Amino acid sequence: MTDALEYNPPKPIGSLILLHGLGSNGADLHPLAQQLAGGRLRVISPTAPTRAITVNGGWQMPAWYDIVGADLASRQDAVGAREATAFIENLLAVEKSRGVESHRLFLAGFSQGAAISLYAGLRHTESLGGVAALSGYLLLEKTLEKDAAAANRKLPIFQAHGTLDPVVLPKWATQCRDWLIAGGWPITYKEYPIAHAISSEELQDLNEWLNIRLLD
Numbered sequence: 001m002t003d004a005l006e007y008n009p010p011k012p013i014g015s016l017i018l019l020h021g022l023g024s025n026g027a028d029l030h031p032l033a034q035q036l037a038g039g040r041l042r043v044i045s046p047t048a049p050t051r052a053i054t055v056n057g058g059w060q061m062p063a064w065y066d067i068v069g070a071d072l073a074s075r076q077d078a079v080g081a082r083e084a085t086a087f088i089e090n091l092l093a094v095e096k097s098r099g100v101e102s103h104r105l106f107l108a109g110f111s112q113g114a115a116i117s118l119y120a121g122l123r124h125t126e127s128l129g130g131v132a133a134l135s136g137y138l139l140l141e142k143t144l145e146k147d148a149a150a151a152n153r154k155l156p157i158f159q160a161h162g163t164l165d166p167v168v169l170p171k172w173a174t175q176c177r178d179w180l181i182a183g184g185w186p187i188t189y190k191e192y193p194i195a196h197a198i199s200s201e202e203l204q205d206l207n208e209w210l211n212i213r214l215l216d
Helices: 026-039 078-097 112-123 141-147 170-182 200-213
Strands: 005-007 015-019 042-045 050-053 059-062 105-110 130-134 157-162 187-192
Touching: 005 026, 015 026, 015 078, 015 112, 026 042, 026 200, 042 078, 078 105, 078 112, 105 112, 105 200, 112 130, 112 141, 130 200, 141 170, 157 170, 157 200, 170 187, 187 200
Parallel strands: 015 042, 015 105, 105 130, 130 157, 157 187
Antiparallel strands: 005 042, 050 059
């Protein structure tokens, strides 16, 4: 993993790890840092390692895990998900060493970053403030019931998706939502008339959700 970009407000009231999508980098979403929760959170934006992506003909690009094909079943890279989670655990440990309490720690991501945020957050052994999954899906849901940490059985989740998304299909998002609701996780689910992107309305809704979480 490469070094992460950081946004450090004068008096952060929590920390958020922000994960980019396939083929992107930490600088892609980092400009959003000052907009999140009114710029009151420290935001860490790492870049994924460069790896060969099977579905893209083996082209090397930043990615949290491999994708073999276009369908959802071809995105279930258990080894890559565990490697990315180990890295995120290290980032969370750094924030805790800075004095940030676990319930003030958040994970958020777009596309692949959303999938990994959910995967890592639901398995983290201390109660987090929440996970925001933008245009994402659920990884390895068949092992979640067994792997989910007791501390995050009530992890607040903000899930947002574009109804016109041709990359991460809307039905994958609703499947993710329905599976998590059935598992008892509290979810705020929002849809927007956009493709594979982040809208201003979506950011506004995310901020409202973050601000509520930060009142706890």
